[in-house]
Amino acid sequence: MPLLTAAAQIDPFVPQLYKVAHVRRELSDVVTLEIKPSQGSRPSYAPGQFNMLYAFGIGEIAISISGDGTDSTGFVHTVRDVGAVSRAIAALDIGATLGVRGPFGTEWPVTAAEGSDILIIAGGLGLAPLRPAITHVLANRARYGRVAILFGCRHPEDILFHDQLAAWRGRLDIAVEVTVDHADSNWHGHVGVVPALIPRVSFSPHDTVALVCGPEIMMRFTANALRDAGVASNQIYLSMERNMKCAIGLCGHCQFGPTFVCKDGPVMRFDRIERLLTLREI
Amino acid sequence: MAGLEHILREHAFFAACPEDQIALVAGCARNHRFDPGQYLFREGDPANEFFLIRHGKVALEIAAPAQSPIVISTLGEGEIVGASWLLPPYRWTSDARAVELVRAVGIDAACLRGKCEADHHLGYEMMKRFAPILVKRLNATRLQILNVYGKR
Structure with a gap:
């Protein structure tokens, strides 16, 4: 496993293993998952970025990070059950494992907007x-x-x-x-x-x-x-x-x-x- | 009358409107207060008056049998309630209900239509002020009926 972790740090195609720590049903078809890395700490992220979430055997989708910043040990993702992969991810229970690549992408300009x-x-x-x-x-x-x-x-x-x-x-x-x-x-x-x-x-x-x-x-x-x-x-x-x-x-x-x-x-x-x-x- | 002129001048609908035209409109205006749940007008009734909201919120509704009325949109401070007074047959096409305490200025439709006929500058000014509102509401309705938040 340490080899996988080391490889993932240099290979953005290799997902890291995360476990579901908390599930909150927001709406009938929307859940919020708190996920934590199985090993080590999660990478830092900026507001607006997304992760690729991998439901093993089903597929991978891009989901924006929706955390409110109160938890520095994991990621928070809000997922709508709309397709095969999102349905599988939205159905994950506490303790389930999923793959995570990221964070990726550009961020909201919250620093540049200061003063406005x-x-x-x-x-x-x-x-x-x-x-x-x-x-x-x-x-x-x-x-x-x-x-x-x-x-x-x-x-x-x-x-x-x-x-x-x-x-x-x-x-x-x-x-x-x-x-x-x-x-x-x-x-x-x-x-x-x-x-x-x-x-x-x-x-x-x-x-x-x-x-x-x-x-x-x-x-x-x-x-x-x-x-x-x-x-x-x-x-x-x-x-x-x-x-x-x-x-x-x-x-x-x-x-x-x-x-x-x-x-x-x-x-x-x-x-x-x-x-x-x-x-x-x- | 001076009080009503002042109120009209301060309302967003009459922003930068010439003073002489404000005075003409004020001659057709009167103050209203509607308690929560009270109707400003009902579908099918003659559109004798339209309203400039000063405070509060108004829901435009369509009544449906055996269910609660369906709210089409809500309008608030600085907005206009009612456009059916502009065109024949001058009948309301929805209900307008005060959601909360509403203070408004009502403009007598027949009075204003008469003044617009007599003074086409005033009529054109009214049309220039109403047309963008109607277009904006049409565009909003288009977005509303697209159901953009539905599953794809």
């Missing part, structure tokens, strides 16, 4: 890759201007990290707004799409950094709404999703125009990919 207002805009499961950024910003709250978290999902029962959103909303130094696409009259919150929340929070458009994660169409609409509100395209960051395989920019599965999402992303600046987002051939 921050808009964090998430749709659905997109809140998971943003949680490390939110945690970082809140832990260093004095370094930022106004902070707003805008979250949208389909129904009230689909609200991810419900308790944590409520706790964030309880703080007096940030704004948190939640909207759902569909609801009946028992829901007393906002109904509508997440871009419609943008005019409802205060920020200085010319000094704002926006971090956006969610379904690609939602991100496109949101980025356009941010620009309409005066936020420059080079201050808007999206977390892209493509079919990643090697995760180090070799295989080309996640090619996105002239870029590879695994290596040049997943966090990408809007002005650099705006044209690609509307190209049908990509």
